[in-house]
Amino acid sequence: MSEQHAIVVEDLVKRFPGGFVAVDKISFSVARGEIFGFLGPNGAGKSTTIRMLCGLLTPTSGKGTVAGFDIFTQAEEIKKVIGYMSQKFSLYEDLTPMENIRLYLGIYEVPRKRWQERMDWALEVSNLQDIRHRFTRELPMGWRQRLALSCALLHEPRLLFLDEPTSGVDPITRRRFWLFIAEIAQQKGVTVLVTTHYMDEAKNCERIVLISQGVIVAQGSPQEIITQACPANPAADLNDAFIALAQRR
Numbered sequence: 001m002s003e004q005h006a007i008v009v010e011d012l013v014k015r016f017p018g019g020f021v022a023v024d025k026i027s028f029s030v031a032r033g034e035i036f037g038f039l040g041p042n043g044a045g046k047s048t049t050i051r052m053l054c055g056l057l058t059p060t061s062g063k064g065t066v067a068g069f070d071i072f073t074q075a076e077e078i079k080k081v082i083g084y085m086s087q088k089f090s091l092y093e094d095l096t097p098m099e100n101i102r103l104y105l106g107i108y109e110v111p112r113k114r115w116q117e118r119m120d121w122a123l124e125v126s127n128l129q130d131i132r133h134r135f136t137r138e139l140p141m142g143w144r145q146r147l148a149l150s151c152a153l154l155h156e157p158r159l160l161f162l163d164e165p166t167s168g169v170d171p172i173t174r175r176r177f178w179l180f181i182a183e184i185a186q187q188k189g190v191t192v193l194v195t196t197h198y199m200d201e202a203k204n205c206e207r208i209v210l211i212s213q214g215v216i217v218a219q220g221s222p223q224e225i226i227t228q229a230c231p232a233n234p235a236a237d238l239n240d241a242f243i244a245l246a247q248r249r
Contacts, residue, residue, distance in 0.1 A: 012062035037205030046195035083152035093137035108155035122150040142173035
């Protein structure tokens with residue numbers, strides 16, 4: 001892996017029992033400090049890819065490194081340097097926000113002398129100070145997602161993986177979420193890889209990959225993909241580009 005890239009993937013394949021190929025020879029790279037989008041419809045292979053990169057699922061074949069660690073042989077090392085927020089709510093609903101934060105401080109092995117500092121930070125950025133002692137299950141989905149994101153950042157990871165982080169939340173919460181992501185990328189230099197099926201969210205990414213049925217159909221900046229896919233339509237957006245590319249395939 002070069003010093004400029006946080007993630008490098010070459011011909012990555014994931015085949016499940018029965019012959020189903022969820023990811024079929026995909027290749028891409030993510031620069032350090034970049035906000036990188038992995039876009040496609042539900043079932044396209046986005047979550048399978050992100051789980052392989054996080055060391056949660058062993059690939060069938062191909063090559064890949066995350067933060068310089070091999071995704072085949074160094075999965076445990078990868079887990080120590082990344083933050084991961086899954087599309088399904090990953091915290092404990094029968095605990096309070098404060099209790100969830102304390103739990104993840106222990107899981108991520110944050111030194112105890114920093115616990116108070118990191119707890120204060122997490123409650124501030126999630127704006128949950130006033131309801132820190134309510135059960136998490138009682139919180140609206142947008143609030144729970146903010147809590148999950150702050151927990152994923154407690155150990156100050158170099159890379160942040162977000163799997164459908166805004167699914168099921170309202171447009172205002174989605175906008176605030178992306179503003180926060182841009183802030184940590186710019187101020188902290190965190191590399192962010194985010195999967196989504198919301199094509200309008202691509203404008204928040206510097207570069208994107210479009211995946212369909214396990215195969216990459218385009219990659220580049222959002223505007224580059226739109227121009228290449230729909231050269232005769234100056235009013236086209238990314239939805240139009242994706243439909244055009246999928247139909248060609």
